[in-house]
Amino acid sequence: MKILIRADGGKTIGMGHIMRTSVLAEELKQFAEVSYACLEGEEFDLGVSCLKQNGYSVLRLPKEDLLNRLKDIDYDCMMVDNYNVDSDFFNGLKRKGTLLGYIDDLKKEEYPVDFIINQNPYALDLNYRKEKYLKTFLGIKYVLLRKEFQNQSKRYIDPVCKDILVTVGGSDINRITEKIILNILKEELEVTLHVVIGPAFPRGYLDTFSHPKVKLYHNPTMSNLMKKCDLAISACGSTVYELAACGTPAIGIVVADNQIMASEKLKQLGIIKASNIENILDSIKEMTYEKRLEMSAKGQELVDGLGAKRLASEIFNLINERITGV
Incomplete structure (x- = not known):
C-alpha cells in the first residue's frame, strides 16, 4: 500500500502543512509506505529537511510541471495539503483505482476528491455536501497532534x-x-x-x-x-x-x-x-x-489527542476497500 502526501513547508509559508501531515504519516506508515512530493526551490528546503530527518522519502518537483510529474508517480492514495489548488488540479490527478484526498481549512470550493479532511472545530459549520465524497472527516475529533x-x-x-x-x-x-x-x-x-x-x-x-x-x-x-x-x-x-x-x-x-x-x-x-x-x-x-x-x-x-489514530485507521479502511473491492 503506497500513500503519497503533497505538502510544502518553509520560512515564508511556515511549517504547519508539514507538521500536521507528518503526524498523520507517522500513524499511516504502520501499514503503508508513505512518501512526500514537495516543490523544488530554496524556500521549501526547510520542510524537506524536516521530512528527511524523520525518515521520509521526498520527491522534489518543479512548480511549472507539477501536475504532469505527479501523474507519473505510483500510489494507491494521494493526500494534498496545499492552498494553491483548484478543481482543475484535482481533475488532472484523477485515475482509476486510486484515492484522492484533500486536507482543507477554508472550503474555498468543494473539490473533486474522494475524501475531505478538515480538523478544525468550525468544520461542521461549513456545510460540506457529504454526498459528493466517499467520506468526510470533519471536526476536532480528527485534529492531528503528535503522540x-x-x-x-x-x-x-x-x-x-x-x-x-x-x-x-x-x-x-x-x-x-x-x-x-x-x-x-x-x-x-x-x-x-x-x-x-x-x-x-x-x-x-x-x-x-x-x-x-x-x-x-x-x-x-x-x-x-x-x-x-x-x-x-x-x-x-x-x-x-x-x-x-x-x-x-x-x-x-x-x-x-x-x-x-x-x-x-x-x-x-x-x-x-x-x-x-x-x-x-x-x-x-x-x-x-x-x-x-x-x-x-x-x-x-x-481534545484528547487521538485524532491522528482515528484518521489513519479510517483512511486505511478506505484504501483497503478500494484495493480489495470489499
Whole structure:
C-alpha cells in the first residue's frame, strides 16, 4: 500500500502543512509506505529537511510541471495539503483505482476528491455536501497532534499565574514574537515569559535578546513546556489544539487570515480568549484563576489527542476497500 502526501513547508509559508501531515504519516506508515512530493526551490528546503530527518522519502518537483510529474508517480492514495489548488488540479490527478484526498481549512470550493479532511472545530459549520465524497472527516475529533499530546492527565491549575508561554508557530516572518514580549514587559508583572523560537524564524532573530524575565527555547518538548506554564499566548494554528490537550489556558492571537475562523470558534467554545498584540497586557490581567480553571477543563474535554489514530485507521479502511473491492 503506497500513500503519497503533497505538502510544502518553509520560512515564508511556515511549517504547519508539514507538521500536521507528518503526524498523520507517522500513524499511516504502520501499514503503508508513505512518501512526500514537495516543490523544488530554496524556500521549501526547510520542510524537506524536516521530512528527511524523520525518515521520509521526498520527491522534489518543479512548480511549472507539477501536475504532469505527479501523474507519473505510483500510489494507491494521494493526500494534498496545499492552498494553491483548484478543481482543475484535482481533475488532472484523477485515475482509476486510486484515492484522492484533500486536507482543507477554508472550503474555498468543494473539490473533486474522494475524501475531505478538515480538523478544525468550525468544520461542521461549513456545510460540506457529504454526498459528493466517499467520506468526510470533519471536526476536532480528527485534529492531528503528535503522540506527546495523547491522553494527557487532568491539568492542575495554579491559583497564581507565574509562568507564561509565548509561541507563534514554526515561523515568524513579521517578527510578532518580539512585539508580544515588549508589550508584556511594559508593566512589572510578576511573571516569567517562556518564549519558543521556531525552526523557520529569521536567522539570528532574538539571539541577542536578554531580559531577566524572559527565557528562550529552541526545539523544546512542547508538551512539557505547556504543562509547566500557567497560561499561553499563542497563534491560532495547531498549537492552540495542543494547548487544549494539555489543559493550558490560552490567549489566542490571529497571525494569518486562515486562523480567523478557528479563533472565533474556539472563543465561542470557551477554549481560548481572543486578543491582539496591543491589548495583550489587559488580556493577561483578565485571566483570573477561575477563568483559567474553566478554560483548562473545556480544552481537555474537547481534545484528547487521538485524532491522528482515528484518521489513519479510517483512511486505511478506505484504501483497503478500494484495493480489495470489499
